[in-house]
Amino acid sequence: MKAIKNLLVPQFIDALAKDMHLLAPVKxxxxxxxxxxxxxxxxxxxxxxxxPPKDLFFPQMxxxxxxxxxxxxxxxxxxxxxxxxxAIVGIRNCDLKSITLLDKVFLSExxxxxxxxxxxxxxxxxxxxxxxxxxxxxxxSLGINPQGGEGADLVLFELEQxxxxxxxxxxxxxxxxxxEARTPKGEEILKKQRDYVHDTHKKAVPFQQCPxxxxxxxxLEKLQEMFEHSLWDDLSKRCLRCGICTYxxxxxxxxxxxxKNAGEEGFKYRCWDSCMFxxxxxxxxxxxxxxxxxxxxxNRFLHKLWFYKERYGEFLCTGCxxxxxxxxxxxxxxxxxxxxxxxxxxxx
Amino acid sequence: xxxxxxxxxxxxxxxLEKEEIKCFIGFEKGQLPFYSPPAFITEAGQIERLIWDDxxxxxxxxxxxxxxxxxxxxxxxxxxxxxxxxxLRLIQDNQVKRExxxxxxxxxxxxxxxxxxxxxxxxxxxxxxxxxLACTNPNPVIYDFLLDEKVEANxxxxxxxxxxVEKLTLxxxxxxxxxxxxxxxxxxxxxxxxxxxNCRSCYLEQHRVGWHGKAVELAENANYILTRAIHVAxxxxxxxxxxxxxxxxxxxxxxxxxxxxxINSLFGEYNAGVNLEDKQPLCYYHSDDPDEFR
Ligand code: SF4
Ligand code: SF4
Ligand code: SF4
Ligand code: SF4
Ligand code: SF4
Numbered sequence: 001m002k003a004i005k006n007l008l009v010p011q012f013i014d015a016l017a018k019d020m021h022l023l024a025p026v027k028x029x030x031x032x033x034x035x036x037x038x039x040x041x042x043x044x045x046x047x048x049x050x051x052p053p054k055d056l057f058f059p060q061m062x063x064x065x066x067x068x069x070x071x072x073x074x075x076x077x078x079x080x081x082x083x084x085x086x087a088i089v090g091i092r093n094c095d096l097k098s099i100t101l102l103d104k105v106f107l108s109e110x111x112x113x114x115x116x117x118x119x120x121x122x123x124x125x126x127x128x129x130x131x132x133x134x135x136x137x138x139x140x141s142l143g144i145n146p147q148g149g150e151g152a153d154l155v156l157f158e159l160e161q162x163x164x165x166x167x168x169x170x171x172x173x174x175x176x177x178x179x180e181a182r183t184p185k186g187e188e189i190l191k192k193q194r195d196y197v198h199d200t201h202k203k204a205v206p207f208q209q210c211p212x213x214x215x216x217x218x219x220l221e222k223l224q225e226m227f228e229h230s231l232w233d234d235l236s237k238r239c240l241r242c243g244i245c246t247y248x249x250x251x252x253x254x255x256x257x258x259x260k261n262a263g264e265e266g267f268k269y270r271c272w273d274s275c276m277f278x279x280x281x282x283x284x285x286x287x288x289x290x291x292x293x294x295x296x297x298x299n300r301f302l303h304k305l306w307f308y309k310e311r312y313g314e315f316l317c318t319g320c321x322x323x324x325x326x327x328x329x330x331x332x333x334x335x336x337x338x339x340x341x342x343x344x345x346x347x348x
Numbered sequence: 349x350x351x352x353x354x355x356x357x358x359x360x361x362x363x364l365e366k367e368e369i370k371c372f373i374g375f376e377k378g379q380l381p382f383y384s385p386p387a388f389i390t391e392a393g394q395i396e397r398l399i400w401d402d403x404x405x406x407x408x409x410x411x412x413x414x415x416x417x418x419x420x421x422x423x424x425x426x427x428x429x430x431x432x433x434x435x436l437r438l439i440q441d442n443q444v445k446r447e448x449x450x451x452x453x454x455x456x457x458x459x460x461x462x463x464x465x466x467x468x469x470x471x472x473x474x475x476x477x478x479x480x481l482a483c484t485n486p487n488p489v490i491y492d493f494l495l496d497e498k499v500e501a502n503x504x505x506x507x508x509x510x511x512x513v514e515k516l517t518l519x520x521x522x523x524x525x526x527x528x529x530x531x532x533x534x535x536x537x538x539x540x541x542x543x544x545x546n547c548r549s550c551y552l553e554q555h556r557v558g559w560h561g562k563a564v565e566l567a568e569n570a571n572y573i574l575t576r577a578i579h580v581a582x583x584x585x586x587x588x589x590x591x592x593x594x595x596x597x598x599x600x601x602x603x604x605x606x607x608x609x610x611i612n613s614l615f616g617e618y619n620a621g622v623n624l625e626d627k628q629p630l631c632y633y634h635s636d637d638p639d640e641f642r
């Protein structure tokens with residue numbers, strides 16, 4: 001197996017950053033963001049990013065084109081698809097999975113979103129396999145292997161520090177990282193950066209159990225009987241109908257297209273939207289098919305656990321736990337799934 | 349804490365049994381030991397769900413805005429100092445009626461910050477929330493029952509950050525605030541939790557009128573945050589909830605507290621949501637008010 005010495009990791013990333021736009025997890029305040037790597041930055045591995053990597057493929061704010069009006073005529077300038085090759089370091093397996101789920105939305109069923117396609121084709125994914133889950137993780141419930149590296153070009157993982165005494169483990173430089181190529185693109189990078197890599201017999205640190213779990217068996221069938229159910233009223237009372245859970249979710253993908261005009265100039269953009277917002281389903285004539293927080297709240301879970309599964313064969317959730325750790329009232333999908341399981345369905 | 353929890357359970361049991369309240373808003377245990385989210389209890393049989401511990405930091409008052417009460421029905425809720433000021437805010441703004449509420453007041457010693465836990469943290473030794481270190485009214489200002497002895501306020505950090513920012517040069521202030529506004533993801537959690545943001549229909553959602561664009565960029569973000577700050581000026585009860593819920597960690601309390609500090613120095617000390625009889629400084633005019641434009 002190949003490995004990188006702990007202290008060489010930043011240099012390895014520096015070297016990668018010479019060839020392409022490199023994004024890596026760094027801390028800003030208490031939150032971790034994928035930021036453009038600059039030599040000297042400090043990598044943050046201890047927790048997953050605040051905004052999921054979806055922001056890098058389907059950004060919260062994506063400019064489409066700008067225009068200017070010249071008398072009777074106009075001029076349009078396209079603004080997307082101009083980014084060069086890039087790599088993202090440190091994607092967790094939950095988030096890797098979210099990218100395959102988003103691929104189905106943006107690249108299948110007869111239409112390919114050009115901006116998404118461009119960014120997807122242009123990006124090397126360097127995963128970080130988890131050994132320690134965070135307090136709110138439950139990826140294994142969704143059938144994800146947190147050390148699987150599925151869909152990545154390269155994977156990094158922590159190695160056992162078996163040759164160190166306990167004290168050195170804390171004061172020493174920290175663990176070395178195993179590195180494995182999963183695609184030809186990954187192999188190529190590894191070959192090019194071979195100076196940073198050595199052979200090792202050390203083993204990967206095994207994964208500790210996720211602190212949370214929920215059963216998904218039969219949930220779709222049950223939900224199909226639960227469109228009208230008092231559970232939605234009961235649960236949604238707690239919800240603030242903010243946009244946090246949908247915005248930090250790596251799989252939520254609703255958007256709006258809007259424009260901003262100033263005088264003779266303006267631009268069109270695509271921005272994230274959330275089914276929790278009151279204007280989301282409001283129609284031009286004033287009718288709103290989801291008029292209260294109950295219907296909006298219900299929609300979020302029906303989409304994740306029913307509609308998406310029916311259309312694409314999988315749940316629209318990766319168990320990343322962001323909707324639990326970031327929700328101001330901790331009203332997350334594992335809790336709701338548990339309540340769905342417990343609910344009594346009145347079969348007539 | 350356990351004693352308070354038992355008292356809450358007993359009171360709520362009685363209130364629900366005697367049908368004096370329709371619903372009680374308190375806290376229950378969440379998915380993890382250090383999460384205590386809001387709970388809505390409607391039957392005496394459910395009181396075992398209720399808890400009181402170090403993690404009951406959320407302000408429950410905003411839930412009253414959407415609580416449906418029929419004439420003659422009452423709602424009960426647990427109220428720390430900040431919840432009680434939120435309740436006063438809603439009463440003063442004519443959003444709820446005092447006679448529809450039964451308030452179980454709980455003097456508060458400060459709640460724990462669970463916003464940024466990693467697996468390495470020991471959840472028995474978490475820091476106190478910033479908002480609690482700035483709290484001027486840990487004792488409920490309005491209640492029907494008081495469940496514990498009153499505590500001393502110690503708002504050591506109330507204006508600390510404001511004073512820090514005040515010292516910056518104009519350029520540095522601009523850089524600081526731009527950096528803050530840039531982080532905003534426009535989730536509107538700060539508005540939705542805020543007891544002073546109690547309009548039934550918010551200008552932000554009136555897209556056809558076009559008050560506010562949806563673009564997530566520095567200018568629109570700043571426009572949103574500052575508009576909200578001005579809208580709650582003189583009415584903000586300093587519960588710090590906007591900052592607690594903000595997933596992007598914007599220093600929202602610094603804006604509100606700056607406005608409060610300015611109001612205090614211009615019009616005299618005023619604490620919103622503490623006394624129903626107090627005149628609100630931005631709601632009336634005095635002939636000797638400072639007037640820079642004269
Ligand atoms: S579930 Fe939580 S994060 Fe999601 S809208 Fe409701 S309060 Fe906000
Ligand atoms: S629903 Fe929650 S746990 Fe599932 S992917 Fe979204 S944020 Fe992560
Ligand atoms: S949810 Fe699983 S893959 Fe994602 S960060 Fe947690 S342990 Fe890792
Ligand atoms: S502005 Fe913030 S601190 Fe002030 S009342 Fe609203 S939520 Fe509380
Ligand atoms: S809670 Fe924070 S991120 Fe959300 S809208 Fe308010 S300031 Fe922006």
